[in-house]
Amino acid sequence: MKIQMIVREWLFFTIAPCDAAEPWQLGFQDAATPMMQGIIDLHHDIFFFLILILVFVSWILVRALWHFHYKKNPIPQRIVHGTTIEIIRTIFPSIILMFIAIPSFALLYSMDEVVVDPAITIKAIGHQWYRTYEYSDYNSSDEQSLTFDSYMIPEDDPELGQSRLLEVDNRVVVPAKTHIRIIVTSADVLHSWAVPSSGVKCDAVPGRLNQTSILVQREGVYYGQCSEICGTNHAFMPIVVEAVSRKDYGSRVSNQLIPQTGEA
Amino acid sequence: MNQNDVVQGDNLTLSEVITGKQAPDPAHEYGTVSPPPSSPDQSYRNEDEVPQPNVEIELKTAPGDWRFPVQNQTRHCYTRYLEYHRCIKEKGKDDPACEKFARYYRSLCPLEWIQRWNEQVEQGTFPGPI
Ligand SMILES: [Cu+2]
Numbered sequence: 001m002k003i004q005m006i007v008r009e010w011l012f013f014t015i016a017p018c019d020a021a022e023p024w025q026l027g028f029q030d031a032a033t034p035m036m037q038g039i040i041d042l043h044h045d046i047f048f049f050l051i052l053i054l055v056f057v058s059w060i061l062v063r064a065l066w067h068f069h070y071k072k073n074p075i076p077q078r079i080v081h082g083t084t085i086e087i088i089r090t091i092f093p094s095i096i097l098m099f100i101a102i103p104s105f106a107l108l109y110s111m112d113e114v115v116v117d118p119a120i121t122i123k124a125i126g127h128q129w130y131r132t133y134e135y136s137d138y139n140s141s142d143e144q145s146l147t148f149d150s151y152m153i154p155e156d157d158p159e160l161g162q163s164r165l166l167e168v169d170n171r172v173v174v175p176a177k178t179h180i181r182i183i184v185t186s187a188d189v190l191h192s193w194a195v196p197s198s199g200v201k202c203d204a205v206p207g208r209l210n211q212t213s214i215l216v217q218r219e220g221v222y223y224g225q226c227s228e229i230c231g232t233n234h235a236f237m238p239i240v241v242e243a244v245s246r247k248d249y250g251s252r253v254s255n256q257l258i259p260q261t262g263e264a
Numbered sequence: 265m266n267q268n269d270v271v272q273g274d275n276l277t278l279s280e281v282i283t284g285k286q287a288p289d290p291a292h293e294y295g296t297v298s299p300p301p302s303s304p305d306q307s308y309r310n311e312d313e314v315p316q317p318n319v320e321i322e323l324k325t326a327p328g329d330w331r332f333p334v335q336n337q338t339r340h341c342y343t344r345y346l347e348y349h350r351c352i353k354e355k356g357k358d359d360p361a362c363e364k365f366a367r368y369y370r371s372l373c374p375l376e377w378i379q380r381w382n383e384q385v386e387q388g389t390f391p392g393p394i
């Protein structure tokens with residue numbers, strides 16, 4: 001009964017948030033950035049070779065077990081050396097490796113590429129056990145800044161539709177279709193800022209500023225979690241990125257800035 | 265009429281509703297639709313959202329620097345901070361040329377670092393070459 005219910009739930013009633021993990025998920029989340037698209041494509045490229053090799057090796061293995069069974073073939077042939085096969089089985093795998101390595105390195109270096117002119121910089125600072133985000137592009141002094149803390153919504157608190165252990169009180173609002181520089185650092189121990197659908201996993205190291213660039217291609221809400229074990233509440237410091245249109249981003253930021261300068 | 269018997273403050277009573285003599289009040293009053301905004305760029309998603317004085321946020325930040333073409337941007341932030349302080353030492357505190365360095369380091373450095381460095385600069389204990 002229980003199993004049946006789970007299966008039915010899985011088949012028909014699952015809420016698929018697309019940009020957050022879902023129950024029993026095996027594949028990737030939908031790509032939101034070109035980077036993630038590249039990662040998914042590379043995965044599929046490599047899987048092509050992987051399946052090919054898997055089938056070939058299992059075929060050889062099963063064949064060997066079958067034909068060289070001790071009852072069927074009690075006195076085996078003793079081949080000690082064969083130059084042709086040695087050459088073939090050295091050259092052929094290295095060609096396959098090359099076909100894997102080329103797209104892999106291309107992706108690796110393009111991910112590492114520093115965007116020359118990002119439009120905004122967001123600082124994501126890890127704390128035990130929450131995150132602080134700073135938007136300081138619009139500051140006119142060292143004191144005033146658009147800074148907020150982002151805490152997880154406690155387990156007994158989520159409203160209907162919110163994801164347990166994934167939702168936060170203050171999301172990171174970013175403009176879509178814009179080059180964004182994210183500076184990741186930490187104030188205490190190692191953390192990691194990771195959002196699967198944007199293809200980012202960047203360690204937060206105290207005393208060091210790690211830069212990563214994203215270009216969110218569609219508006220939406222993207223979920224991620226701390227990915228570097230950082231203490232007891234490591235599982236309870238998720239990341240929520242909300243990509244909005246540029247216009248909405250402008251109004252969000254100015255709405256946040258105006259009250260601040262008003263008070264100061 | 266019992267005080268608890270009143271449904272939604274009207275002269276309906278709970279017992280009448282239960283026994284089917286009286287239809288219950290709707291959960292809320294039917295609203296009226298406000299007319300659409302006059303011009304397309306003054307549309308707001310929420311009706312109750314107050315039209316703000318249109319503050320244009322310019323999307324601008326510290327550019328990428330060829331001296332720091334790597335993931336580690338710690339030096340980038342620090343260098344911009346030094347550059348700002350060298351600049352104001354040379355040209356005076358209010359020179360507009362220095363303002364861009366200030367914007368850069370504010371974009372790149374965590375607030376906590378800036379505050380610590382500022383304190384050190386004030387006390388004369390800043391270890392950097394400024
Ligand atoms: Cu953490």
